[in-house]
Amino acid sequence: MQGSKHRVVTDLPKDLLVEIFSRVPYKSLCRCRCLSRSWHALCSDPNIVKKSPQTLSGFILHAGDKHGHPSPQPVGFRSASARSTCPFSSCNGLVLWRCCKHPASSYEVDYVVCNPATKQWTTLPPNPMESPGNMEATYLLVFDPTMISSHFRVFMFLPDVFVFVIRSQASGLEIYSSQTGRWVFRQSEWGENTEVDFQIKSVFFNGTLYSTTPDLSVITVDTEGKIWRKIRMPHSYIEPTVKQADAFIAHSQGCLYAMHIDIHDNNRLSVWSLEVDGDKQWILKHTASISELFERQHCGKHDFYTLIAAHPDRNMIFLTGGVHGELVAYDMDTREVTVIRKLRTYSQVPMFPYIPSFVELPTSGCRKFEHLLFSYAWFV
Incomplete structure (x- = not known):
């Protein structure tokens, strides 16, 4: 029956x-x-899988060796000549990797975009504006699987004047399009003295890239490099002592989130939301004490928690940290905390939220890899 x-x-x-x-x-x-x-x-x-609605399925972790260090061999990109790899940008199912061709030198680098769901990967053409061996260059991947063309873009923040080595004034952007296969330059319209650094935090939605700056602003640019904006983050008004490393942005349910954990106030979490198509006003959405939620007080460096993502469809945020280096989900509606996984050696390596995409990479130079370069931390 x-x-x-x-x-x-x-x-x-x-x-x-x-x-x-x-x-x-x-x-x-x-x-x-x-x-x-x-x-x-x-x-x-x-035909069904490609059209199936996708949401956050888990997190990508760099697999590395048994100690959590980057793997010396590129397990997946077997036909590439790279010798060490590191993921450093992810967007809607695609992952951008920096691959050093020789283990003893960082001067020869390839940038690789891969899709874990389809096991495709492609190498970007060299950027003529990047200096050889510049490992602090800021590259950001953007991809919208709902668009008909399904092409991706990569943004490189072009430094003008370096400040304290890791920070630079952004004179413009180099934008790579998989549709044209070329890099193009766009002059910055964010205004003078707009600085970026390699710790930049970014999110992409509604065709716009949102990124943080050291002066606690959010700079935005569309995929064509034609519309430029600068928005002050709420931290700069309420808590002017907050630094960029303490601030975090994310996208959820059509809104831009700005979040902060104050380690000097019982690990107090503050979450603001901004309706990007609305009146452009930040609204305080949620506050909570992380220490109280985890039923212990801040008592040392191991109790630091780091914000890593917001769920795209729910009032839920994700953190890492604690004594055991845990990946944790916090439901802002129920104020419930769920430990997803003890990360151990993975707690200090790059981690990205993962939304599967079964859209085929459009570039003609795509190849298939056999094994994944990363692990997953899944949740239900």
């Missing part, structure tokens, strides 16, 4: 099945694959 029910569904016209199942979230599709072979084939259909 159960098998006949499965056959009734799978015997429906193919176009109708695609229309129905493309509305099912990807996690539910994965569960349906366990019902039978026919359901497994149906729920694995690329």
Whole structure:
């Protein structure tokens, strides 16, 4: 009887099945694959998977060696000549890697964009404006899988004058488009003395890149480099002593979030939201004491927590830290804390929120990799 029910569904016209199942979230599709072979084939259909609604599925961690250090061999990019790799930007299912070609030198570097879901990767052409061996160059990947073209872009902040080595005044941007395969320069319109550094925090949504600056502003630019804006963060008005390293931005439910944990006030968390299409006013959305939530007081460096992401569809944020180096989810509606995973050696390596994308990379130079360069920390 159960098998006949499965056959009734799978015997429906193919176009109708695609229309129905493309509305099912990807996690539910994965569960349906366990019902039978026919359901497994149906729920694995690329035409369905590509259209399936996606949300945050977990976090990408750099796998590294047994001590959590970067792997000396590029396990996935086997045909590349790189010798050490490090992920440093991620956007809507794509990951940008910096690959050093020789283990003893950082002067020869490739930049690689990969899609873990489709196991595709492609190497970017050299940027003519970057100095050889500049490991502090700020590259940011942007990708919108809902767009018809499905092309990605990479932004490189072009320094004008370096300040204290790690900070520079941004004179403009070099923008790479996978559609044209070329880098183009766009002169900055953020105004004079706009500084960026390699610790820049960024989010991308609605066709706009949002990034933090050392003076606690959010600078924005569209994918074409035509619309430039600068927004003051709420921290600069309320707590002028807050530094860029303590501030964090994220995207959730159509709003831009600005967050901060005050280690001098019982690890107090403050969350502001900004409706980017509204009146451009920051609204204090939530406050809580991290120490009280975790039922212990701040008593040393191991009790520091770092904000790493906001859930795109829920009032939930994610942190790392604590005595055991945990990855933690905090539900702002219920004020419940959930430990997702003890990170141990992974606690100090790059970590990115991961939303699967099954859109094929559009560039003709794409190749396939066999093994992943990273681990996952999944949650339900």
